[in-house]
Amino acid sequence: MQQAVKVVGIGGSSRPGSTAELGLRVVLAEAARLGAEVSLVSGADLVMPLYDPRVAGCPPQARRLLAEVASADGVVLASPAYHGTVSGLLKNALDYTEELRDDTRPYLSDRAVGCLSVGMGWQGAVTTLAALRDVVHALRGWTTPLGVALNSATAGFGADGECSDPHIQQQLTAMAGQVVEFAEARRAHRALRAEAVHA
Ligand SMILES: Cc1cc2nc3c(=O)[nH]c(=O)nc-3n(C[C@H](O)[C@H](O)[C@H](O)COP(=O)(O)O)c2cc1C
Numbered sequence: 001m002q003q004a005v006k007v008v009g010i011g012g013s014s015r016p017g018s019t020a021e022l023g024l025r026v027v028l029a030e031a032a033r034l035g036a037e038v039s040l041v042s043g044a045d046l047v048m049p050l051y052d053p054r055v056a057g058c059p060p061q062a063r064r065l066l067a068e069v070a071s072a073d074g075v076v077l078a079s080p081a082y083h084g085t086v087s088g089l090l091k092n093a094l095d096y097t098e099e100l101r102d103d104t105r106p107y108l109s110d111r112a113v114g115c116l117s118v119g120m121g122w123q124g125a126v127t128t129l130a131a132l133r134d135v136v137h138a139l140r141g142w143t144t145p146l147g148v149a150l151n152s153a154t155a156g157f158g159a160d161g162e163c164s165d166p167h168i169q170q171q172l173t174a175m176a177g178q179v180v181e182f183a184e185a186r187r188a189h190r191a192l193r194a195e196a197v198h199a
Pocket of ligand 1: 082083121151
């Protein structure tokens with residue numbers, strides 16, 4: 001039987017209980033239900049100096065983030081809309097993936113990436129989702145066909161973090177399914193390639 005795929009969620013809001021993190025947790029819970037091993041790096045975990053390619057070595061938060069990304073088969077990114085685009089917290093974290101440029105799977109390559117954005121309205125949510133997907137492409141990741149844009153003025157999450165809006169829940173569930181399905185397919189493909197090399 002194939003080993004469980006690993007999915008890491010990266011949450012770009014520093015506000016505890018943010019809609020972005022609630023949505024991200026729903027996606028990760030669904031991925032876990034589908035058999036993935038999941039982890040979350042979010043908010044305070046990402047507070048670190050601005051990435052500077054001239055500086056050798058990474059702070060501990062960046063080392064943890066990079067280890068999580070390097071070992072992941074799938075990634076889920078969640079960002080609030082800040083002035084129409086991705087939060088600085090998340091963008092800085094993604095800039096640190098420059099340190100993975102010489103990996104066997106550089107940056108986000110070979111990984112399924114689901115993107116979730118949250119705005120205080122639709123315009124910011126949608127522009128942020130598009131920006132997130134552009135960044136993923138620049139990092140050679142495979143965005144899932146479905147991205148999810150949420151409006152925090154209407155997004156329904158209860159105090160327990162449960163999603164109370166069936167349509168949003170359905171979208172988050174579908175995106176989790178696409179991340180896990182692609183991650184499993186790529187994992188199987190790598191295993192086949194490795195077998196062929198050793199045959
Ligand atoms: C600095 C800053 C800039 C923001 N810019 C936008 C924006 O351009 N468009 C928008 O819809 N919401 C904007 N917002 C609202 C956030 O996207 C809001 O926090 C979002 O709805 C996420 O809610 P959450 O904190 O519950 O995750 C901004 C908030 C902050 C703090």
